[in-house]
Amino acid sequence: MSFTIEIITTGDELMTGLTADGNFFWAGDILASRGLEAAYHTTVGDYMERIIEAFGIARGRADAVIVSGGLGPTDDDLTAEAAARFLGTGLELNREALASIEARYRKRGRVMTEINRKQACLPKGCTVLVNEWGTAPGWRSESEGTVFYFLPGVPRDFRAMMEAYVLPGLERAAAGRPAAKTRLVRTFGLPESGVAERLAGMEREGVRLGYRAHFPEVHLRVTAYGASADAAESLLAEMTDDITARLAGYVFSVNGETMEEVLGGLLRERGLTLATAESCTGGLIAHRVTNIPGSSEYFLEGVVSYSNEAKEKILGVPHDALVEHGAVSGPVVEAMARGVRKLAGSDIGVAVSGIAGPGGGTPEKPVGTVYIGTDSASHGAGSERFLFFGTREEIKLATSSRAIMTVMQILLNNV
């Protein structure tokens, strides 16, 4: 039987959309990376009866419960009292906790205030988890075979105490259970249903596939279980190879890398440089490419040529091409790609022109119509027409991804 973990996060600020629940997000990730998995997550505001109720539900279904928040000194910090009532032990001034708070204040040359004594009042019989990173001590309690870890909600303290106390404890408790290894495969160019169709029949014992539409990409979380870490890792590698083969041309990374990271790696590896000419994406391609540290090594320059004048004057697009084919056309994006490549003196030029909407569509070129052109020493000039759906921002995003993939394909065929 697997080891069941529940995370309970408390605080009005989480319930009212004022603060994102970063502790849960972080904890889910680090647990998964250790082959552990949070099975349940509950959030409640600062109400005594709701917190106690959440403890009871968690005890009924989990082997270990991690509680975040409500350990501060103010009136709306209710966790210690809620835990004492739930455990039926009552509160007492915990000498070890008090000493750790006093030591912290002394170290900073400050005097502990009376209000902080509250933070040393913990359920009787608990094990103190000393907080070396902040004021509020945490603690560990057991009830009917379920272990509860109570941690402060301050993210720095929560994370440090998770690493120092909780993860080692959970790994000991879960020892001997099956190991899990996981990997994030990122794809572009197929809808979620298309990815699923191609992977149909891959499910098998010991493997879990999770799909996630992350517009305009589809991500796959592949988890493999095995008797040992090595067995899980080897099953995972086998599955990943199979997935990559079935989705050839759509998978751009199997380790969670972003598209612009992969592009940057390829450009750097091959010692090639890039320049961009953008119309409908308005600078988004250049923005994404330059999000990568060190991108100035391979990204030379970009032009956002929103007007026809800019396309002619800066990029040297022939006036006739604009008149004859329109700004949204194959000949124009090829000329833009050639123009920016020449202007920048880069190895590759990529250009896009399209109708991002919501206005500007025609029957021949509806909103979402996009041309992507490239020009490179290895492949010469070329262009392709696409049709994307969605809002203006979605069409911009999908176009930028398609353009980056197009450059990646040139690089992959250019060994």
Add this chain to the structure above:
Amino acid sequence: MSFTIEIITTGDELMTGLTADGNFFWAGDILASRGLEAAYHTTVGDYMERIIEAFGIARGRADAVIVSGGLGPTDDDLTAEAAARFLGTGLELNREALASIEARYRKRGRVMTEINRKQACLPKGCTVLVNEWGTAPGWRSESEGTVFYFLPGVPRDFRAMMEAYVLPGLERAAAGRPAAKTRLVRTFGLPESGVAERLAGMEREGVRLGYRAHFPEVHLRVTAYGASADAAESLLAEMTDDITARLAGYVFSVNGETMEEVLGGLLRERGLTLATAESCTGGLIAHRVTNIPGSSEYFLEGVVSYSNEAKEKILGVPHDALVEHGAVSGPVVEAMARGVRKLAGSDIGVAVSGIAGPGGGTPEKPVGTVYIGTDSASHGAGSERFLFFGTREEIKLATSSRAIMTVMQILLNNV
């Protein structure tokens, strides 16, 4: 008795730290903005028995339950079957749901795949919530006096369907309670503590101020309660005026408008045009400006001049200025702004150059050092130096916001 709402979000990706729970965060915010409050929040992975269990717990304690996720076409989308088992109704092919999916595919000129039929299999007797924003239909079911709303997890669909179906339903169900009116005030340029300090002492009966750091902005949710909608609205207007006065120069919108929306409105109102020259932001300013529909009316062109050659050749930055002051300097950004304004023939040119990091910093110009320059008919040329902190992407984002604010200030002084 208060009206109790629970939110259940489902998906392995939420439990394993792959995806932040944006739907819960957004829902908590919008519920609070309508004077409603989520009392409980539960997250579970894609496991049939855990989902059913969560439905049961929610039914026992909530008047209304909002369920997000698991409505997709793949095998790990379990919500419909879980709901059917929980409600004891079984699944059936829902004709209305099927028709809405088919219509959507037809509109896009695609054929519905067999796998999508699954998305039309809903619990018997439910009320379909037509999804006009995506593929997966939602539905509404009742069980033992508790209303369940089942919505797709895709954020765009979730939000649209919350607004179209759930909020009106909850507001009707919760009617008779005091009215609440709310407003989102967006600020830039002060840290959260600076905003809080300037607003100290504003709290009073019938008003709630919620702060939220939304890098690089700080948002304020102002909620006013009153016996009637008019009373709440009038208190809200009074509070908003007071806040705007206390935060003069930092507030850029009092109705949730984004910075680029406000900028676009000002440019259009005054009939002026803009061009951008970007170094460290790599196209982000142009991208943000062109996110606004119709921005081609006032945005003429942008140059991403990552290299010094591009700064000289395209923008006409004097070679001497680059040698004497360096690319990250006042004289260079002023020359860039002048150059791009001339190139585009625009009324205003804005330029940025800086060190986004993580490499490239020096003692005189550490990472985060940024110069912003402008050139306009009304104000001539000018530049200012800033120091931003954070990751590469954060420095890019803060710089782009500062540049947009700078242009807005020119426009506001140019009536």
